[in-house]
Amino acid sequence: MRSAIIIDGYVDEPAVLGVPPYVSTYPRYIAGTLFLKDFDVRYTTIDEVRKKEQWDSFNEYDVLVIISGVTVPGRYIGGTPITLKEIEKIFSKNKKPFRILTGAVLQNSREVLKNIGADEFVEDFIEYAFETNNYEIKRTVAVEGARIVKYHPRFPDIICEIEVSLGCERKNYCTFCSEPILHKGFSSRPLKDIVDEIEALYKAGVKAFRLGRSANILAYGMEKNSGKVNNNLIYELYNSIRNVAPQLEVLHTDNANPAFIARNYPEIVNALETIVKYNTEGDVLSFGVESFDPYVRKRNNIDGTVEEIDFAIKIVNEIGKVRTRNGIPKLLPGLNFIFGLPGEKKRSYEILYEKLNNYLCDNILIRRINLRQVIVVPETPLWFYSKRKKIKFDHRLFKHYKYLIRNKIDIEMIKRVFPIGTRIKNVIPEYHEGKLTFARPLGTYPILVGIPAHLDKKRDILVVGYGPRSLTGIRADIKISEATMDELMAIPGIGRKTAETIKAKAPESLVNTLLGG
Incomplete structure (x- = not known):
């Protein structure tokens, strides 16, 4: 059986989000197309390639597909879109597969792409494979390609476009x-x-x-x-x-x-x-x-x-x-x-x-x-x-x-x-800075939450403060003994001395009660 690898370099278009935790339609439709053509398909992201230094790891495949295209760039937290230099690096180090570049990158960088090393620049992968772009084919590839999401490094904490x-x-x-x-x-x-x-x-x-x-x-x-x-x-x-x-x-x-x-x-x-x-x-x-x-x-x-x-x-x-x-x-x-x-x-x-x-x-x-x-x-x-x-x-x-x-x-x-005391469910840690964990829930343009504690898994938080485009939160449903001093002091009206007193003398009630919850 022929094999294919899809590297998701991410897309961000006026009507499509594809930077993690979002998974755009592109990799799923392409995977479905390849499945229907009897390929064994694998999927990864450019962040995984960077993390594992996998630049030359794809010569074993028959087909290598890179997806790329940012037409409305923004500030990304969950991932960093692929660059033209990285596309060229991957293609130059993996010359055995048939190399395909697809996505909106083709709309903006045609002159730059001349020396990128791809065997094909594909506007629409489905039309390329089936010589048609109707919804009947797209329906089939969308359903077939759904299973590829299990290979996403953040699965199951993803949101599908x-x-x-x-x-x-x-x-x-x-x-x-x-x-x-x-x-x-x-x-x-x-x-x-x-x-x-x-x-x-x-x-x-x-x-x-x-x-x-x-x-x-x-x-x-x-x-x-x-x-x-x-x-x-x-x-x-x-x-x-x-x-x-x-x-x-x-x-x-x-x-x-x-x-x-x-x-x-x-x-x-x-x-x-x-x-x-x-x-x-x-x-x-x-x-x-x-x-x-x-x-x-x-x-x-x-x-x-x-x-x-x-x-x-x-x-x-x-x-x-x-x-x-x-x-x-x-x-x-x-x-x-x-x-x-x-x-x-x-x-x-x-x-x-x-x-x-x-x-x-x-x-x-x-x-x-x-x-x-x-x-x-x-x-x-x-x-x-x-x-x-x-x-x-x-x-x-x-x-x-x-x-x-x-x-x-x-x-x-x-x-x-988001008034004080609002509960935000299932916030997912994105990165840490000092004593702070920055996390977001899944959703459309999710709010960023700074939590004065080390968070290594998703959980609910309670809102206690604000930044211009973010919130300060504390872990919901934890006992006083589990709360950090920084979390207690983040609650409005509680300073260090009060936090120390709470830590030393308060019963094992939930932190939620301090917010009237």
């Missing part, structure tokens, strides 16, 4: 967006295909899912409903997922278009209520707001008005900020912003800050605020524009307002979303 749709429902795209470059037109994936894949992953041991790979989850099935929100299909989707994965621990989503919400009101309320009913706590609907400056929005063909965005944020708050018994809202908006777009001026930053401050004053909750500099993706309208005129970006202005937002807006929002 589930493809819901391809492309953007808009006809006229934003000037900077790579989604229409990657996927022409909008198409919803058949419901049965989604549910069957989740069932296969669930049986393989996966308990966390993210309905990603979608520019707008609320547009799912709109083609069957005259371009309007398809409440019945969205309900059937969530209900069916819960039926085949009854003991799942995480069911989250990501992108939604605020203008689509405003245009489909009040019918869209049913879809939002369905998500809130069937999802798990801490879910986020990420809105690609990009700018609150009306001129910048019009100049870059960004969908919707500022008033429509305001309306969508308020509606999601009204329906989604209901809290579970752990104290966490079920569904909140997340806002993405891009800086450096044509038409941007100092006033654009001022408008943004004023708007976010108004949300605070109106007690509107925002789960996260993502600030990033524009990336010019080849073949987008912005790319053609940049060929004619240099895109200006004021780094000083960006740093100033980023500081204000992080230290004035973010920290206050986080306090309101």
Whole structure:
């Protein structure tokens, strides 16, 4: 039997997360394709290759596939995406296998890739293997490839991206967006295909899912409903997922278009209520707001008005900020912003800050605020524009307002979303710094928690403090004798002397009682 190795160098696209703990669709679909071609398939990640110094360890395989592609880079905690130098290093040291490079990296680095050493640059691995890219084939490879997740070094503490749709429902795209470059037109994936894949992953041991790979989850099935929100299909989707994965621990989503919400009101309320009913706590609907400056929005063909965005944020708050018994809202908006777009001026930053401050004053909750500099993706309208005129970006202005937002807006929002005493379940240690363990739960854009104790396995924590984009937590359900002094002193109102007294004289009650739990 022929053998193949897949090295996951990770992807991060507008509608796909693939850096651990996320597992994107790419390695699973590719594995399924190879399984159907009678290959014995193995899977690893670039972090494992680095850790074990395995650069020249893949000559025994017949096929070597590397997945790579970061089009919306961010700050990564669970892993570090592969570099072009590392791709070249692996290919140069493993010349016996047939070497394939695939992923969105091909969209951004064609000229750089000339000397990378691959035998094939593959835009779409499924089409490459089957000479087709229809959902019938994709359905089969998705189910077949589900078992590959067991090879992931973090298994079972992973969250699988589930493809819901391809492309953007808009006809006229934003000037900077790579989604229409990657996927022409909008198409919803058949419901049965989604549910069957989740069932296969669930049986393989996966308990966390993210309905990603979608520019707008609320547009799912709109083609069957005259371009309007398809409440019945969205309900059937969530209900069916819960039926085949009854003991799942995480069911989250990501992108939604605020203008689509405003245009489909009040019918869209049913879809939002369905998500809130069937999802798990801490879910986020990420809105690609990009700018609150009306001129910048019009100049870059960004969908919707500022008033429509305001309306969508308020509606999601009204329906989604209901809290579970752990104290966490079920569904909140997340806002993405891009800086450096044509038409941007100092006033654009001022408008943004004023708007976010108004949300605070109106007690509107925002789960996260993502600030990033524009990336010019080849073949987008912005790319053609940049060929004619240099895109200006004021780094000083960006740093100033980023500081204000992080230290004035973010920290206050986080306090309101995660009040003192909130329980966050199953946080997973990511790294240690001194006496602190930094950990995160699985989910869409999970909150980072600093714990003043050594944590080597996942467990529940209680919120006791805040940073601009993080929390301070202590281990839940531990006895006084088990708590560190640093944990006790992290509890609001408890200093060193009080902590020493508690340690020496308090009964073996739970630390939770100190927070009124």
